[in-house]
Amino acid sequence: xxxxxxxxxxxxxxxxxxxxxxxxxxxxxxxxxxxxxxxxxxxxxxxxxxxxxxxxxxxxxxxxxxxxxxxxxxxxxxxxxxxxxxxxxxxxxxxxxxxxxxxxxxxxxxxxxxxxxxxxxxxxxxxxxxxxxxxxxxxxxxxxxxxxxxxxxxxxxxxxxxxxxxxxxxx
Numbered sequence: 001x002x003x004x005x006x007x008x009x010x011x012x013x014x015x016x017x018x019x020x021x022x023x024x025x026x027x028x029x030x031x032x033x034x035x036x037x038x039x040x041x042x043x044x045x046x047x048x049x050x051x052x053x054x055x056x057x058x059x060x061x062x063x064x065x066x067x068x069x070x071x072x073x074x075x076x077x078x079x080x081x082x083x084x085x086x087x088x089x090x091x092x093x094x095x096x097x098x099x100x101x102x103x104x105x106x107x108x109x110x111x112x113x114x115x116x117x118x119x120x121x122x123x124x125x126x127x128x129x130x131x132x133x134x135x136x137x138x139x140x141x142x143x144x145x146x147x148x149x150x151x152x153x154x155x156x157x158x159x160x161x162x163x164x165x166x167x168x169x170x171x
Contacts, residue, residue, distance in 0.1 A: 023050060030063060058135045058142075064089065064123040072097045073148030074118030077139040082111040087129025092120040097149050105131075118147070 028048040048061040064070075064087070072092075082091065084105045093113050094100035100120065103111055113119055115138050123129040137143070149156040 023052060028061070056137050060133045060135070062131050062133060064121070064129040064131070066123055066125070066127060069122030070120065071148055072100075072118050072120045073146055074116075075135060075146050076143045077115065078135045078137055078143060079115050080111075080113035080117075080119070081134040081136070082113070083132045083134075084109045085130040085132065087123060087127055087131075088125030089129050089131065090122055090124045093117050 025048075028050070030048060048063055051058055051060040053059075082105065084107055086107060088104065088106050091103045091105060091111055091113075092100040093103065093111070095117055097118070104124070105111055106125075145158045145160055147156050147158055
């Protein structure tokens with residue numbers, strides 16, 4: 001990415017629809033999504049922003065500290081691909097919270113999650129974990145919300161995804 005094309009610090013999403021660009025690791029920042037993390041649940045991960053999007057895909061690098069988990073959640077009308085860079089994680093995948101299949105991923109392993117399935121994931125290794133998650137939309141538009149369910153709660157919650165910007169902001 002050229003200096004004058006560097007993202008502002010408030011950019012959550014960069015779209016590359018008509019020209020290539022690079023986002024160096026040193027230009028990324030950790031976003032802990034504190035608005036999604038209820039105090040009673042020990043779950044978190046950092047989204048290393050900005051994320052990158054094309055017309056039909058989004059890539060989001062994640063940092064997951066030791067022992068941290070993310071509760072069951074699904075993004076409607078998307079498929080998910082996970083590639084592990086470092087660490088060990090467990091991914092539980094299924095169409096609903098009570099019907100999950102477990103997968104243990106280590107360095108350089110990958111996982112495909114089909115449309116209609118949600119995930120729980122956590123760091124089960126002895127150190128931090130880093131992975132890249134790629135979402136591919138399966139409909140005409142990107143989903144407007146993410147559905148997640150906290151352990152012990154019968155009713156799922158919806159989180160508005162409209163904060164993901166559709167066009168990059170440049171300096």
